[in-house]
Amino acid sequence: MKKRIFTAIVLIAIFGVIAVRLTWIRAWRTDLTLDGHPVNDARIYRNWSGDVLLDLRPVSGYLYVVRRSDTTVGIPNASFLIECPAFVLARERPLRVVDIRTDKAGGINPNLILSSGTLSFRATDGKTIKLISH
Secondary structure: OHHHHHHHHHHHHHHHHHHHHHEEEEOOOEEEEEOOEEOOOOEEEEOOOOOEEEEOOOOOOOEEEEEOOOOEEEEEOHHHEEEOOOEEEEOOOOOOEEEOOOHHHOOOOOOOEEEOOEEEEEOOOOOEEEEEEO
């Protein structure tokens, strides 16, 4: 009986570690602007690495991932995401993206600016996206 309980605890711990690495948590206390205009319909998520997932599909039809580790902006494949109201689960880690600097994604230099609590970049449609965390 003790072996079964120990095995169950170990399996739950392993599942928890895997789930944490694949989970993007919704960032509720953030403001997003698109060319200086507030955007209320956007959904913003963060993962445990500090990367940001911006869901602008209700506004512009795009999803973006901003990777703080290598300062890139990319477009993920939405079919690799499972969405819930408070979080998103990725089907892979790291979530593969197409860098927006490549011709496949538009060939745009995002001019990414990262600072404490703020990020800003130019999207594939040429508009500037600015995110401020509170």
